[in-house]
Amino acid sequence: MIDFSFTEEQDLFREAIKEWLAKNMSLEQVRENDEKHELPKDIIKGMGDLGLLCMTLPEEHGGAGADWVTTTIAAEELGYADISVALPVFFLVQASWGYVVDKYCTDAVRDDCLRKAARGESFIGIGVTEPGGGSDVAAFKTNLKKTDDGWVMNGEKTYISGTAECQEIGGGYFVSGYNDRSKGHRGMTAVYMPLDAPGVEVTKRFDNFGRMAISTGGFKMTDVKVPEEYQIGETGRGFYLTMEGFDAARLLVSASCVGAAQRALELGVEYLKERQAFGQPLAMYQGIQFDLADMAAHHEAVKSLIYRTAWMIDQKYQNETFSALECAKYLSMCKYLAPHLALDTFRRVMYWFGAYGYSKECPLEMGLRGVMSYCIGAEGTSNVQKIVISRETIGRDWIRTQS
Ligand SMILES: Cc1cc2nc3c(=O)[nH]c(=O)nc-3n(C[C@H](O)[C@H](O)[C@H](O)COP(=O)(O)OP(=O)(O)OC[C@H]3O[C@@H](n4cnc5c(N)ncnc54)[C@H](O)[C@@H]3O)c2cc1C
Numbered sequence: 001m002i003d004f005s006f007t008e009e010q011d012l013f014r015e016a017i018k019e020w021l022a023k024n025m026s027l028e029q030v031r032e033n034d035e036k037h038e039l040p041k042d043i044i045k046g047m048g049d050l051g052l053l054c055m056t057l058p059e060e061h062g063g064a065g066a067d068w069v070t071t072t073i074a075a076e077e078l079g080y081a082d083i084s085v086a087l088p089v090f091f092l093v094q095a096s097w098g099y100v101v102d103k104y105c106t107d108a109v110r111d112d113c114l115r116k117a118a119r120g121e122s123f124i125g126i127g128v129t130e131p132g133g134g135s136d137v138a139a140f141k142t143n144l145k146k147t148d149d150g151w152v153m154n155g156e157k158t159y160i161s162g163t164a165e166c167q168e169i170g171g172g173y174f175v176s177g178y179n180d181r182s183k184g185h186r187g188m189t190a191v192y193m194p195l196d197a198p199g200v201e202v203t204k205r206f207d208n209f210g211r212m213a214i215s216t217g218g219f220k221m222t223d224v225k226v227p228e229e230y231q232i233g234e235t236g237r238g239f240y241l242t243m244e245g246f247d248a249a250r251l252l253v254s255a256s257c258v259g260a261a262q263r264a265l266e267l268g269v270e271y272l273k274e275r276q277a278f279g280q281p282l283a284m285y286q287g288i289q290f291d292l293a294d295m296a297a298h299h300e301a302v303k304s305l306i307y308r309t310a311w312m313i314d315q316k317y318q319n320e321t322f323s324a325l326e327c328a329k330y331l332s333m334c335k336y337l338a339p340h341l342a343l344d345t346f347r348r349v350m351y352w353f354g355a356y357g358y359s360k361e362c363p364l365e366m367g368l369r370g371v372m373s374y375c376i377g378a379e380g381t382s383n384v385q386k387i388v389i390s391r392e393t394i395g396r397d398w399i400r401t402q403s
Pocket residue numbers: 125126127128129132133134135136158159160161162208216373376377378379380381382383384
């Protein structure tokens with residue numbers, strides 16, 4: 001049997017979030033956030049009140065116990081409303097990494113961070129990338145040294161989303177480092193590290209050119225003491241938990257990009273029907289209709305892949321129908337295709353708008369700048385997605401590793 005329909009509950013959820021976002025996150029509001037470089041506090045609170053923040057966490061841990069298809073709907077609608085993808089970033093980092101932290105953490109981390117994050121009173125982010133590079137996780141320099149009552153951490157993380165927001169409302173990061181380098185990637189351990197812990201220095205806010213309403217920063221860790229109860233998962237499992245977090249995030253990133261691209265297409269079609277050239281609306285020209293058809297077809301294909309993958313993740317967690325590696329391949333396909341599709345859609349629809357498309361009076365440039373962050377690298381670069389896809393297609397024996 002094959003069934004492509006959403007449940008009635010999922011349809012109602014989509015309607016409700018769409019309506020709330022239409023009221024609270026207009027494109028004018030997105031422009032204001034982009035210019036002020038901040039997300040309105042009442043929006044964050046509203047998302048908490050609606051149960052959207054950390055919605056993947058079980059209800060008994062403060063979340064909404066949402067499945068991945070429903071969470072994907074939220075990510076898509078957030079991208080549709082905020083085409084700059086700043087609000088989606090705030091949502092998806094916490095829904096994905098919060099989920100992995102919650103799955104393996106102690107009640108202390110839940111009480112100190114996750115329950116509050118679900119109300120918008122704290123932030124949980126991901127601190128993986130280092131100044132020496134982000135793709136090669138096993139080459140990281142961050143170290144964890146065991147003490148009688150926990151760990152001492154040294155290292156530096158950079159290009160980290162949400163550092164300013166985390167400083168403002170509190171919270172911390174999933175950080176993984178080496179506790180035993182001789183064991184390779186099996187020698188990494190993950191912890192929850194509060195951003196205000198003694199020894200943590202928030203270094204800077206990067207002057208990015210997109211998704212301006214959410215910060216990207218960095219932090220140095222000098223002899224940061226992390227209590228035993230802040231360890232996430234077993235010692236030596238840090239690398240694997242990092243990969244699990246990336247997988248969850250890649251699904252939601254892809255959905256937000258597709259949501260943003262959908263909005264671009266709709267704005268474009270509206271314009272094509274109004275704008276006249278050579279005595280008729282642009283929409284009447286087959287040259288333009290073919291461009292639209294090409295984008296619409298690719299859009300539907302990628303969207304179907306994303307929801308199919310969300311369904312696979314639900315199956316994996318509910319009855320282990322699919323393995324983690326099978327899911328990783330599909331998640332990388334989504335993360336490879338969706339941001340590029342969105343970038344291409346914004347660019348092509350901007351052409352339809354002519355000169356207006358090149359001005360900031362037109363909202364589309366915010367989308368182009370925003371989704372590009374996901375083409376460049378946030379939650380893994382395109383080449384890294386291709387490495388995963390080819391590895392899981394050809395087989396590991398055929399992948400050349402550096403000696
Ligand atoms: C806006 C934004 C927000 C971000 N937020 C976070 C965050 O919250 N937390 C976090 O930890 N990180 C975050 N990042 C960092 C992101 O995860 C990294 O940019 C990404 O992992 C790539 O690392 P890098 O930039 O160091 O590039 P590198 O790893 O140095 O790669 C450079 C280039 O080389 C290519 N490359 C590398 N290895 C190979 C290979 N084996 N084969 C072929 N090509 C290869 C890459 O694809 C890329 O094109 C963010 C990045 C951006 C842009």
